[in-house]
Amino acid sequence: MDDDEAFADNYAERDQAKALREQARAGGLRFEAYLTGDQADWLLERVERGMFVDPSEAVFAIVQNFRELEPYRDLRDELLGRVLDASAAELESVRPADEVFDELRRELAQPCPEPARWEKIAR
Secondary structure, eight states: OOHHHHTOOOHHHHHHHHHHHHHHHHHOOOOOOOOOHHHHHHHHHHHHTTSSSSHHHHHHHHHHHHHHHTTOHHHHHHHHHHHHHHHHHHHTTOOOHHHHHHHHHHHHHSOOOOOOOOOOOOO
16 A cells, blocks of 8 residues: 555545435444554443443543534643643653664564454343
């Protein structure tokens, strides 16, 4: 895959979204989501603590929060600023590029573990 293909617009996904809108409005939408290891750990810890019943409830709550914040651009900008400030603070402990690339090469040489799969528990 070349750079042009990697950064191509998501025409097929946009067409699919358009085709599903009416049906989704009437009956909702089910989809599969992939979370990185750190995101999955964060989410599963909250399920363990009882904050969410399962990952789908967490996604529902997170999307609802995002929708509620959407009209408040000033709050979104403030949150983004804080995220950027935290990232800048992490940059103070920057490592040499050679060291980072060596670590990445070692990680990429390892086989990828199979992602865990949440199964809905029938009640």
